Amino acid sequence: MLTVQDxxxxxxxxxxLRGVSFDAQPGKCVLLTxxxxxxxxxxxxxIAGLLDPEEGQVFWRGAPARNQRDEFHSELAYLxxxxxxxxxxxxxxxxxxxxxxRRPVSALxxxxxxxxxxxxxxxxxxxxxxSAGQKRRVALAGVLLANAVLWLLDxxxxxxxxxxQQLVRDLISEQLARDGIVVAAVxxxxxxxxxxxxxxxxxxx
Amino acid sequence: xxxxxxxxxxxxAVRDLRLAFRKPxxxxxxxxxxxxxxxxxxxxxxxxxxxxxxxxxxxxxxxxLLSSLLALEFLxxxxxxxxxxxxxxxxxxxxxxxxxxxxxxxxLLTGLPLALSAPIAAAALGVPxxxxxxxxxxxxxGSFAMSLVGAIGAGLTLGARRGGVLLSLLTLPLAxxxxxxxxxxxxxxxxxxxxxPPMYLLGAIAVLGVTLAPLAAAAAVRIGLx
Amino acid sequence: xxxxxxxxxxxxxxxxxxxxxWTPWFGGVSxxxxxxxxYGGLVLAPEDYQQKDAFRMVYVHAPTAWLSLMVYTTxxxxxxxxxxxxxxxxxxxxxSCAPIGAWFTVAxxxxxxxxxxxxxxxxxxxxxxxxAELVLLFLYFGYMGLRAGIEDPVKADKAxxxxxxxxxxxxxIIKFSVEWWNSLHQTPTVMQMGKPKMDxxxxxxxxxxxxxxxxxxxTVMLIRLRAELLRRERNASWxxxxxx
Numbered sequence: 001m002l003t004v005q006d007x008x009x010x011x012x013x014x015x016x017l018r019g020v021s022f023d024a025q026p027g028k029c030v031l032l033t034x035x036x037x038x039x040x041x042x043x044x045x046x047i048a049g050l051l052d053p054e055e056g057q058v059f060w061r062g063a064p065a066r067n068q069r070d071e072f073h074s075e076l077a078y079l080x081x082x083x084x085x086x087x088x089x090x091x092x093x094x095x096x097x098x099x100x101x102r103r104p105v106s107a108l109x110x111x112x113x114x115x116x117x118x119x120x121x122x123x124x125x126x127x128x129x130x131s132a133g134q135k136r137r138v139a140l141a142g143v144l145l146a147n148a149v150l151w152l153l154d155x156x157x158x159x160x161x162x163x164x165q166q167l168v169r170d171l172i173s174e175q176l177a178r179d180g181i182v183v184a185a186v187x188x189x190x191x192x193x194x195x196x197x198x199x200x201x202x203x204x205x
Numbered sequence: 206x207x208x209x210x211x212x213x214x215x216x217x218a219v220r221d222l223r224l225a226f227r228k229p230x231x232x233x234x235x236x237x238x239x240x241x242x243x244x245x246x247x248x249x250x251x252x253x254x255x256x257x258x259x260x261x262x263x264x265x266x267x268x269x270l271l272s273s274l275l276a277l278e279f280l281x282x283x284x285x286x287x288x289x290x291x292x293x294x295x296x297x298x299x300x301x302x303x304x305x306x307x308x309x310x311x312x313l314l315t316g317l318p319l320a321l322s323a324p325i326a327a328a329a330l331g332v333p334x335x336x337x338x339x340x341x342x343x344x345x346x347g348s349f350a351m352s353l354v355g356a357i358g359a360g361l362t363l364g365a366r367r368g369g370v371l372l373s374l375l376t377l378p379l380a381x382x383x384x385x386x387x388x389x390x391x392x393x394x395x396x397x398x399x400x401x402p403p404m405y406l407l408g409a410i411a412v413l414g415v416t417l418a419p420l421a422a423a424a425a426v427r428i429g430l431x
Numbered sequence: 432x433x434x435x436x437x438x439x440x441x442x443x444x445x446x447x448x449x450x451x452x453w454t455p456w457f458g459g460v461s462x463x464x465x466x467x468x469x470y471g472g473l474v475l476a477p478e479d480y481q482q483k484d485a486f487r488m489v490y491v492h493a494p495t496a497w498l499s500l501m502v503y504t505t506x507x508x509x510x511x512x513x514x515x516x517x518x519x520x521x522x523x524x525x526x527s528c529a530p531i532g533a534w535f536t537v538a539x540x541x542x543x544x545x546x547x548x549x550x551x552x553x554x555x556x557x558x559x560x561x562x563a564e565l566v567l568l569f570l571y572f573g574y575m576g577l578r579a580g581i582e583d584p585v586k587a588d589k590a591x592x593x594x595x596x597x598x599x600x601x602x603x604i605i606k607f608s609v610e611w612w613n614s615l616h617q618t619p620t621v622m623q624m625g626k627p628k629m630d631x632x633x634x635x636x637x638x639x640x641x642x643x644x645x646x647x648x649x650t651v652m653l654i655r656l657r658a659e660l661l662r663r664e665r666n667a668s669w670x671x672x673x674x675x
Contacts, residue, residue: 357593357594357597361577361590361593361594362577362580364581364583364586364587364590365577365580365581365590366580366582367580368580371576371577371580374569374572374573374576374577375573375576375577375594377569378566378569378570378572378573378598378601378605379570379573379597379598379601381566381605381608381609382601382604382605382607382608385608385609385611385612386608386611389612389615406608406611410604413604417597417600421593421596421597424514424593425590425593428586428589428590428593429586429590431583431585431586431589
């Protein structure tokens, strides 16, 4: 359903992605591994459409993602290195706006998601007062609330304690059970059933 | 169910207003800057009211232009730094509408207060009271057009180092027509002439800006996010 | 295959080869035309009865002023093509236009000022044409500043392309506003340069000079374009073939 076809990308002089291809079906988790600088973030951003591949294309449901950008994006949740939160707003307000622009969302739904990611206790504090791990839990609640088929997660376990890492694993396997697709860049392997995993090692450019 | 583009744009506007109320310094500082610049002119020109009155349109417009440039630097920068802009671009909603909402809110928070407080500076420059309505009206329309043009520049300089000076370098030449028509309208308001012609021209620029600037700004922001 | 030429245009090696092949021809014709036009303008053309010999400045001023606008338009069109069809060569062409256009603008301003001294008694007056030309120079500065300010070349290409397109929409508005502004202040009307009612002896060198300067622009543009392509494609295999 998500097909990446022979994607090449340069960053300045560096040929970062050299013909990356894969085809992910519902219920699969593409696990991107590779050293720092191997292009994990670049690939995730290229799939999201934030970067334009010089060659190759990303297909979604059989058609080029670029030609159906808005439809593709409404089925996609992206979590980058930094949790996209406004420091002066509370966690709850942050989600209210960031999810609200995608779809109508009720306070109850937000509550439920915050409970699920263990962020309920600090959801009424301005997010700039939160620790990095707490912010990540809020951001994960956002991913959950997006109701997206495709999750693009760049190092989702960064700054999380053991408990939080278990949470990420659980969230991913629930998403796979819903027939979702996950593309995740990780340092450590995720303890998921092997038949759900599609490991993809990016070579050093 | 998906939210409509207008709902999304409205939420972006409400969010920006709420943020501004939590952190009012970004609203107040450009205003104070404008007042200080307007004060500096009499110190460099002359304390004579009659001669200051002649210079008043220039003083008010240069001050408004510089102060709006100062504020424009933050139009997209904060949202770009914390990743909010990326989420906007990936929300499946029209980025054009969302940026238009941001630009309008920005004008509401900077351009409008500036235009409304301009009579204080204008009075200090010897502008008669009867002219104040015209002064405020011309600055309101002009600062709105300026925000639209500036949104393009703010989007384009997202990817650049030292965005501040560059933003001025890009935006000022594009703002020349706004400055010419706006200052002329203010001048006519002060001298008691018919300010309709320059106001129409200023309005035409604002309309053109509303139609084209958000599109260009959205294209610029997508490039800046790469 | 109507689209073949378009694909050729998009391929750096083809454009490079084309530029290398044609640069001497454009340059040669331009040089000859410029010499003939200069002789015609400075020697053969009669003296203007009002402006005397000072009018001869028009043979440099008018073509450079005209080209400064034409180069900006060319740059914007190339930039738009680069944006719409994701054509790297078009971006390279737009980038190589900017400094040439800026120099034409400087030349037009400089000759305008030199001409202004005997005509107006001052090097600078706020004449609408000169003022618009000055704003155009600032537009070029903005474009080049944005390019220099963005490190990633791909990003710089796209961002500056958006600016060029916005700028070219703005140029007529700026021109109109400056003329409108000037008409209010009733500066003494002076003789404009390059009026259509010119003697044929005066006119043909001017027209030939236009052609010469346009070809000069094409020549320099192609040289710069080659340099741009070499720099951008330095890792591509065709460069090795071309240079050995």
